[in-house]
Amino acid sequence: MGKDKRVYDFIIAGGGPTGSTSAIYLRRKGYNVLVLEREYFPRQHVGESLLPFCFPLFQELGVLDDMKKRFVRKPGARFTNHDGTKSSTWCFRNIIQDESYLSFHVVRADFDKLLLDKAKSEGATVQEGSKVTEVNLDNPEEVAVKATCEDQEYDYRARFFIDATGQDTFLARRLGDKKSYQELDRIAFLTHWKGAKYTQGIDVGLLQICYLPPHKSGWFGIQPVGKDRLSVGLIISRKYLKEQKEKFKKSGHEDDWQMQLYLQEVREAPLTKDILEQAHIAQPLIAVSDYSYYAERTFGSNFAMLGDSGKFLDPIFASGVYLGMNSSKMFADALDVMMKSGTTEGLQAMTDAKKHIDGAYNLVEKFVNIYYDPTSFNLAELSSTSESNYQGYETAFSLVHYLLAGDFFNNYERYSEFLDMLRNPKQFSRWKNLVIDRPNLHEKTCGTTFEAIFGEIDDNIVRITSINKENA
Ligand SMILES: Cc1cc2nc3c(=O)[nH]c(=O)nc-3n(C[C@H](O)[C@H](O)[C@H](O)COP(=O)(O)OP(=O)(O)OC[C@H]3O[C@@H](n4cnc5c(N)ncnc54)[C@H](O)[C@@H]3O)c2cc1C
Structure with missing residues (x-):
């Protein structure tokens, strides 16, 4: 009792x-x-x-x-395609006037x-x-x-x-x-790195989402959580994970196949390869499975x-x-x-x-x-900027910004209709044609400085203790 x-x-x-x-x-x-x-x-x-x-x-x-x-x-957030040739930057200040544009x-x-x-x-x-x-x-x-x-x-x-x-x-x-959710059957691995190169928009605080090649059906999520602490998460499909797990186990990596797989992907993706070349892992790898x-x-x-x-x-x-x-x-x-x-x-x-x-x-x-539908729109291939020659599309651009900023509870019916519109290939291609390949497509900043992003924080107060590790 x-x-x-x-x-x-x-x-x-x-x-x-x-x-x-x-x-x-x-x-x-x-x-x-x-x-x-x-x-x-x-x-x-x-x-x-x-x-x-x-x-x-x-x-x-x-x-x-x-x-x-x-x-x-x-x-804001920056999306890059899998070979690093296309990207788009979405800045919250495009739609938010008060201080909350800096999340x-x-x-x-x-x-x-x-x-x-x-x-x-x-x-x-x-x-x-x-x-x-x-x-x-x-x-x-x-x-x-x-x-x-x-x-x-x-x-x-x-x-x-x-x-x-x-x-x-x-x-x-x-x-x-x-x-x-069978269609969202993915696995995540995440850890923190020290000594990473803060370039490509990381130095100005952008969340980086990098698509992986289609057969991996996943992405890297990269975010600075300290002046010298970069969080790098890898998301891949279970199908791809199974193939790779078998491969690494057969080559003698019975116990550390998760880490080997994670490092392999880091070395293969152009962005992570570049920024993590001289970096080292600063905490145990977290694996999260069955999460949808x-x-x-x-x-x-x-x-x-x-x-x-x-x-x-x-x-x-x-x-x-x-x-x-x-x-x-x-x-x-x-x-x-x-x-x-x-x-x-x-x-x-x-x-x-x-x-x-x-x-x-x-x-x-x-x-x-x-996002995961290969026949649908790819956020890396869209520019977030609004210029006068596509005035009529500004509303649509604002809507994507609002979604990325988290406006889920107020206008979900309206946004839902907008997403349905983007799913229509004809309407989407018309919308897309007006915005891709603009001069500022490759902009890597939302106009913020290192000081504004990292100014007040002190990495020494970062507290890392126990890790909940699940088996993938
Ligand atoms: C790979 C990955 C990346 C993500 N990235 C983001 C992101 O960038 N931004 C974002 O907003 N969300 C992100 N999420 C989602 C986010 O992690 C969760 O939505 C969020 O943590 C949910 O908060 P919660 O309080 O509901 O649950 P948790 O934060 O998981 O808290 C649950 C708590 O319950 C405790 N607990 C569990 N079982 C028991 C029990 N039996 N008795 C008592 N206590 C118990 C746990 O110890 C834990 O502290 C991500 C998720 C994944 C898998």
């Missing part, structure tokens, strides 16, 4: 950005909140490039000033700790090193939760359980409700799955943290209705919030599917 039968309004499993954001908003509404986090923070994690649309959340949560001191700024690249160990500490300071009870092992949802208006901490089992009760366990998908797996999935039923009268715990698509548009945090904010309002007005009203409010959350996720899903 476990110890400690305390009763809370909300128990949140997982203290990543989704769990911490839920905890802060629920605390501000006056509820007793317990966060059970399996790891001790800081712990490293993937998901380092954040979208400008996160900015108001950071401001509201009270972490923006700290973020400005700690993290590299991100003015962030974060070290997740630091960022997640900042948010979790904030949840503590707002009065949430946070127990690190506590792994949730069981939840009983039989009583529609209460939950019983078991967690282990340092080999001891503890029992807790609450009115409502929030699953924010990320890719562990604690509840979806227990409810037998986890489904995969969803759960059918993500909430009920006593539970909700938020952030990655209920759905994850693909990291190409760096959308995960924002989707998780904004969904948490929206759900906190719905849960407040439930606590104040009762289960029926609460379920209605959750249904309403979920409609918008689904709208945002579906929009990202459409964007992701278009």
